[in-house]
Amino acid sequence: MNAFGDYLEGQLADEVRHQLESHIAHCTTCQVVYDSTRKTLQIVTDSASFDLPEVSVNLISGKIMSRIRQKYGP
16 A cells, blocks of 8 residues: 555554655645545445445546546656
């Protein structure tokens, strides 16, 4: 998992957590990503569990990554 995912799960070393929090405090894009991800996880964990087919996960992930690359580059 990446540092952001580990942060959301409370599994980062203190130093890395402080660095990430400092970055999020000054980066509007990361603030939006953090808030959206946190809210999405809350909605999913509060609702019934379900599995998406791998093809759906790949399609959704591909679209998200494509938009990120279009906006911010590779």
